[in-house]
Amino acid sequence: MSRKMEKILVIGACGQIGTELIVALREKYGAANVIASDIRKSSDPNITDGAFEIIDITDKSRLEEVIRKYDIDTIYNMAAVLSAVGEKNPLVCWDVNMNGVLNVLHCAIDFNLARVIMPSSIAVFGPDSPRINTPNDTILRPTSMYGVTKVCGERLCDYYVERFGIDVRGLRYPGIISAETLPGGGTTDYAVEIFYKAIEERKYTCFLKEDTRLPMMYMPDCIRATIELAEAEFDSLKHHNDFNLAAFSITPGDIVSAIKKHFPDFTCDYKPDYRQQIAESWPESIDDGTARTEWGWNHEWDLDSMTGDMLAKLSKRYSEGKLYKK
Ligand code: SER
Numbered sequence: 001m002s003r004k005m006e007k008i009l010v011i012g013a014c015g016q017i018g019t020e021l022i023v024a025l026r027e028k029y030g031a032a033n034v035i036a037s038d039i040r041k042s043s044d045p046n047i048t049d050g051a052f053e054i055i056d057i058t059d060k061s062r063l064e065e066v067i068r069k070y071d072i073d074t075i076y077n078m079a080a081v082l083s084a085v086g087e088k089n090p091l092v093c094w095d096v097n098m099n100g101v102l103n104v105l106h107c108a109i110d111f112n113l114a115r116v117i118m119p120s121s122i123a124v125f126g127p128d129s130p131r132i133n134t135p136n137d138t139i140l141r142p143t144s145m146y147g148v149t150k151v152c153g154e155r156l157c158d159y160y161v162e163r164f165g166i167d168v169r170g171l172r173y174p175g176i177i178s179a180e181t182l183p184g185g186g187t188t189d190y191a192v193e194i195f196y197k198a199i200e201e202r203k204y205t206c207f208l209k210e211d212t213r214l215p216m217m218y219m220p221d222c223i224r225a226t227i228e229l230a231e232a233e234f235d236s237l238k239h240h241n242d243f244n245l246a247a248f249s250i251t252p253g254d255i256v257s258a259i260k261k262h263f264p265d266f267t268c269d270y271k272p273d274y275r276q277q278i279a280e281s282w283p284e285s286i287d288d289g290t291a292r293t294e295w296g297w298n299h300e301w302d303l304d305s306m307t308g309d310m311l312a313k314l315s316k317r318y319s320e321g322k323l324y325k326k
Contacts (some may be wrong), residue, residue, distance in 0.1 A: 003114035005074040005230070006032055009066065011057055011104070012079030014038040016183040016192075017119075017176060017222060019046055021076060024223045026050055035070050039079070044181075044325065057100035062109055073114040077104050083123050083278050086146035086184030097149035101156060108166045117230050118170040120154050122215055123147035125301060127281050134283035136244045136290040142280045150316070157241040169229050170241035174215035174286060176222050177306060179313040181325070187278045191216055191255060194268070195310045198259045199318050202266050206275045210253040213284040217247040218309070219302035225297060232295035239290055246286040247299035259305040 008025055012018045013036035023046050025034045037055040038048045053066045057079045064132055086093035101118060108116050108197070126142040139149045150172075157168040175188025182191045182196075190206050191214075197204035217225075225245055256268045256295060292296035301309075317323045 003073045005029075005114050007035070007070055007072050008027060008074045008076065009035045009037060009070065009072040010039050010076045011055055011063075012077065013043040013047055013052075014040070014044065014181075015078055016178055016181045017173075017219070017226075018078040019044060019181040020044060020088050020178065020219055020223050022050075022229060025076075028227070030054065035066070035072065037066060044192060056104060058095055060103040060106070063103055064110070067107055067111050068113060072111070072117070074230075075104055075108070075113060076117040076192065076230070077101065078119065080119070081186060082186035083121075083144050083146040083148065083277055084187055084189070084237050087144060087278070090145040093145045094149055097146070098152060098156075101137060102152045104111060104165070105157065105160045105168065108160070108168065109164050114155075114167065115146060115230060116166065116168045116188070117226060118153065118157050118168055119226070120150045120170045120172045120242060121146070121164070122172055122174050122282050122286065124151045124154065124172060124242070124282050125281075131284050134244070134287050135287050136242070141225040144278050147281075150276060156243045159241050167234055169232075169237070170284075171225060171229055171243040171245045171291065172220060174217050174246060176217055176219055177308050177310065178219035178221070178222075187275045188216065191250075192253070194259070195314055196254055196323065198205075198263055198266050199311070199314045200264060204268045205268050206268055207275050208250045208252055208270070208279050209276060210256075210270050211251050212250055212276065212279050213251045215246050215249045215284070215286045217299065218246070221247050221299045221301050224300075225291075228290075228297065229295055232306060237294050239294060243291040243292055243294070243297075244286045244288040245297065246272060246288040249285040250303055254303060255307070258303050259311070261304075262307070262311050266311060274285040
């Protein structure tokens, strides 16, 4: 725990959060000190502007090779198979979310890494957890494969902190809404897709019911939370890998109303699919007092400010003919 955070590796850098985390980290620590990696190549200039390596997190020797090559001391592991894809491919979900995490933890020991950031999710909760203002420390009996892997991951990381003295930190992301990169296979993806469809077609068919309330957060808050937790003093943390994190809690109907303030002709209909059941097993709202107390978390964006910013950014890209970046 004596090393400084100087050479950072982001695994899963081409995903929804990874692409924006890379930009923020390169700005903060210098492009030469932040290595992007993903299972496949990217043509996104934000990624290709600095060092990039192909890494499949389930391949430990490849991970070791890259750590050695750049003398990495800090890892942000953003690689994960999310809830909807996880239900379709439970074994792949287990492999990436568990064996991948184990590989990173063993690299942390073997290479004496300064720090590892290992995100978790609201998916750790299940139907037995309190659904409103879900406390940080409560019953964790998830019913999705994704949730099962995230609970095991949290426990595993905490065990490695205690047993091997490594510094691993993690936070439970709510649904993340972002304008840069589309999410990949989660239950909260509707909250991003709806903005693209509002711009393109002024209508959207939602795969969750109108009144399904879930905790959400805008990407700038998500990136700031991740880096703030990474930089918190180890001694001020009583928890390590299971911080609740919240900003606002909304339903699809709430987003529709917020969009209608900008586009009064926007309409939405509802055709719930298998993701409805996943959503109903998760909290409606989250108590993130522990994060606020232990490392000073405070959200900045709410539904209306986020909606205005999303629509402005996507409208601009649409008018330039590049709404979808890939
Ligand atoms: N956004 C994730 C999902 O829907 C939750 O962490 O799977």
